[in-house]
Amino acid sequence: MIRKLRRQFVAVCMALVALVLAAVFGSAYHAVRQNIEDLSRQMLQQVLTADNGRGASPGMTIEIGGDQILLPYFTVNIWGDTAYITGGTYADLEDTDVLKNILSQCLAQGTAEGTVSDYHLRYLVQDNGLYRKLAFVDMSMEQAVLIRLVRSYLVIALAAMLALLAIAVAASHWVTRPVERAWKQQRQFLSDASHELKTPLTVILSNAELLEGAGLMDKPARWSGNIRLEAEQMRTLVEQMLTLARADNGVRPAAMEPVNLSDVATDCALAFEPVAFEAGKPLEDHIADEVAVTGDADRLRRLVSILLDNAVKYGAEGGAISLTLEKTERQARLTVANPGEPIPPEHLAHLFERFYRADSSRGEKSGFGLGLSIARSLTELMGGSFALAIDGDLFKAQVSFPLMND
Numbered sequence: 001m002i003r004k005l006r007r008q009f010v011a012v013c014m015a016l017v018a019l020v021l022a023a024v025f026g027s028a029y030h031a032v033r034q035n036i037e038d039l040s041r042q043m044l045q046q047v048l049t050a051d052n053g054r055g056a057s058p059g060m061t062i063e064i065g066g067d068q069i070l071l072p073y074f075t076v077n078i079w080g081d082t083a084y085i086t087g088g089t090y091a092d093l094e095d096t097d098v099l100k101n102i103l104s105q106c107l108a109q110g111t112a113e114g115t116v117s118d119y120h121l122r123y124l125v126q127d128n129g130l131y132r133k134l135a136f137v138d139m140s141m142e143q144a145v146l147i148r149l150v151r152s153y154l155v156i157a158l159a160a161m162l163a164l165l166a167i168a169v170a171a172s173h174w175v176t177r178p179v180e181r182a183w184k185q186q187r188q189f190l191s192d193a194s195h196e197l198k199t200p201l202t203v204i205l206s207n208a209e210l211l212e213g214a215g216l217m218d219k220p221a222r223w224s225g226n227i228r229l230e231a232e233q234m235r236t237l238v239e240q241m242l243t244l245a246r247a248d249n250g251v252r253p254a255a256m257e258p259v260n261l262s263d264v265a266t267d268c269a270l271a272f273e274p275v276a277f278e279a280g281k282p283l284e285d286h287i288a289d290e291v292a293v294t295g296d297a298d299r300l301r302r303l304v305s306i307l308l309d310n311a312v313k314y315g316a317e318g319g320a321i322s323l324t325l326e327k328t329e330r331q332a333r334l335t336v337a338n339p340g341e342p343i344p345p346e347h348l349a350h351l352f353e354r355f356y357r358a359d360s361s362r363g364e365k366s367g368f369g370l371g372l373s374i375a376r377s378l379t380e381l382m383g384g385s386f387a388l389a390i391d392g393d394l395f396k397a398q399v400s401f402p403l404m405n406d
Contacts, residue, residue, distance in 0.1 A: 002180045006172040013168040014161065021160060025153045032149055036142050037122075041113065044124035047073055047088075047135040072138040076103065079131045090138060106134065115139065201238065204231040256382070258404050259300055261291045261332050265325045268304040272312065281315050281338070283308070285323040291332045293401040295382040304334065306375045307397050311338035314395075332403055337396045372397070 074088025076099075083103055098119075105116045106123050113124045120140050126133045269285040276283040293300075304323075311321045315338035324335045375397070376386040384401040 002176055002183060005176050005179065006169075009172040009175060010165070010168045013171070014165060017161065017164050021157050025157060029146070029149065029153065033146055036145060040122055040137055040139070040142060041124065043073070044113075044122065044135045044137055047075055047137075048124060048126045048133055072141075074136050076134045076136070077131055078103075078134065086133075088136075090136065102136070103134070106136075201231050201235045205235070256294055256296060258292055259295050259297045261293050261295075261300065261334065261401070262287055262289055262325060264297060264300050265304055265323060265334060268301060268308060269323050272305070272308045276308075276312050276321055279312050279315075280318055281312060281321050283321045283323065287323070287325040288327050291325055291327050292404040293332050294404050295384075295401060299378050299382060303375055303378045303399065304336075306371045306378075307334075307336040307399075310371045310375075310397070311336050311395075314338070314340055316340045316393075327403065330403055331400045333398060333400045335396055335398045337391070337394045339393045340395050342393070343390060343395065375399070 072088070072090045074090035075086045076083055077086050083099070085099070102116055102119055102121065105118065106114070106125075111125075113122075115122050116136075120138060120143070121136045122139050123134055123136045126135075265285070265287050269283060269287070273283050308321070308323065315321055319339035321336070321338045324333075324337070326333050326335075372388070379386040379399050379401075382401065384399055387398045387400075389396045389398065
């Protein structure tokens with residue numbers, strides 16, 4: 001639990017830092033890109049203004065981050081169907097086909113400014129009535145500057161993330177230290193109390209059995225029977241507390257192996273049939289054949305027994321208890337349903353809490369309010385899911401496990 005809490009703390013911190021860095025770097029990138037584009041447009045305007053037919057002076061530059069960046073450019077005049085280059089520093093225009101393609105793509109857009117993406121050029125058109133003047137600038141340097149900027153941002157972000165990860169991990173230990181201390185104290189209390197109680201309870205049970213078998217008079221025998229009954233209830237409580245303590249410690253089943261859940265459910269149904277019949281609550285089972293899962297057979301058997309025992313204890317008098325095991329496309333689903341007194345929706349979420357009962361009258365029945373909590377812990381330890389639901393007057397407890405791969 002503490003490790004999970006620390007991981008969540010670190011994950012939240014890193015997510016927040018990543019969002020902040022993404023927002024800062026994204027805003028900076030957008031601002032720089034917009035600035036470069038504006039400078040590029042200004043340069044095009046200067047080229048058109050400076051071009052007097054003899055060609056603008058070479059070496060048109062823009063300043064980015066204190067560096068003077070030379071942007072290759074060229075200008076074209078178009079008279080009717082005739083076009084000729086009037087100046088510039090752009091190379092590789094000896095191929096007239098390339099120039100034709102550039103001009104055709106530019107003029108086809110029908111806009112005063114834009115880009116020719118195939119050749120990585122930005123253009124600006126000036127219509128002088130008799131002829132049109134076009135200025136083109138190479139965007140390769142712009143893109144190179146932006147790529148270099150992105151790489152710098154990534155390096156800075158990675159370094160910052162690594163540094164903050166170390167800080168977040170250290171901080172997670174400091175933040176969770178009080179929780180860890182309290183959690184360890186709770187686990188130690190449960191473990192110590194359980195082990196300390198088991199020994200005297202075993203002695204009480206042994207002596208009670210000796211008293212019952214010694215042929216004493218009815219009254220002492222009845223007292224010894226009461227002693228044994230109470231001791232058995234206390235032992236049940238201790239065993240339940242130990243189960244929860246092991247679950248809290250994350251102790252997984254020693255052997256996760258293929259288990260025929262159909263056989264486990266059938267055995268539990270047979271064992272509880274006389275108990276349910278004696279309580280006046282007939283048990284009906286609908287168990288699919290050959291439903292195989294991966295788990296621990298003993299814990300699965302205990303899980304089903306807890307659900308059936310809970311239904312017998314708290315089911316309505318005369319109401320039928322149903323045990324259903326079905327196979328879906330990917331899961332084995334086991335449901336125990338019983339009619340009972342309506343449980344308010346606000347109490348449903350609390351039924352997993354230890355020692356919790358929906359109403360005080362349930363305390364009159366034998367039970368400690370630990371059964372559903374243990375059932376959920378056993379389910380989660382074996383990789384399953386546990387859910388409670390109210391369907392009309394039926395209370396349903398449902399567990400699901402992934403089907404074993406064939």
